[in-house]
Amino acid sequence: MLEYLPPLNDHNLPYPDTIHPIVVHFVIAMVLFAVLCDGIGYFTRNARLYEVSWWNLFFATISVFIAIIFGQIEAGLAGPYAVAESTLNLHTILGWSLSGIIAAVTAWRYVLRSRDSKTLPPLFLVVGILLVGLVLVQVYLGDLLVWVYGLHSVPVVDAAKKGLLQ
Structure with missing residues (x-):
């Protein structure tokens, strides 16, 4: 069965480059923009921004699960070495947690929107700020995994294949 799988390239991936960061940047942008629109909409009393926020949260919820699927695949193929494992594990746990949190916030937002699309309780803004904090962590x-530990970079993949990383 393994003969049907594509061979791994220099990045230890079956496709040209990592897909997880591409998808996850959409999630990050959509969550941050949704919270920004909520804040501006709340303080300026511009209810149209609530609609923008809602749709950003909706698509962020879908996108976060796509990001997680590729993140799990790419984490498994990364062959993380011992120093990177704890960061990768924490990134994975927080990623799965964020998917649930984003989905719950979106569901809450849907209920608020269906009751009254022109107002937003201050508690929702507080939750949005906490969500931004979790996203920034x-x-x-993720930055540590790429820029410090070099997962899926050619030199790190080569060193791992040669057994130079422990």
């Missing part, structure tokens, strides 16, 4: 962990 997740971004930091």
Whole structure:
């Protein structure tokens, strides 16, 4: 059965480059923009921004699960070495947690929107700010995996294949 799988390239991937970061950047942007629109809409009393926020949250919820699927595949193919494992594990746990949190916030937002699309309770803004905090922590962990530990970079993949990384 393994003969039907495509061969891995220099990045230890069956496709040209990592897909997880591409998809996850959409999620990050949509969540941050949704919270920004909520804040501006709340303080300027511009209810049209609530609609923009809703659709950003809706598509972020779908996209986060796509990001997780590719993240799981790419994490498994990364062959993380010992130093990177704890960061990768924390990034994975927080990623799965964020998918549930984003879905719950979106569901809550749907209920609020169906009751009254022109108002937003201040508690929702507070939750949005906390969500932004979690997203920023997740971004930091992802940055560590790429820019410090070099997962899926050619030199790190080569060193791992040669057994130079422990």
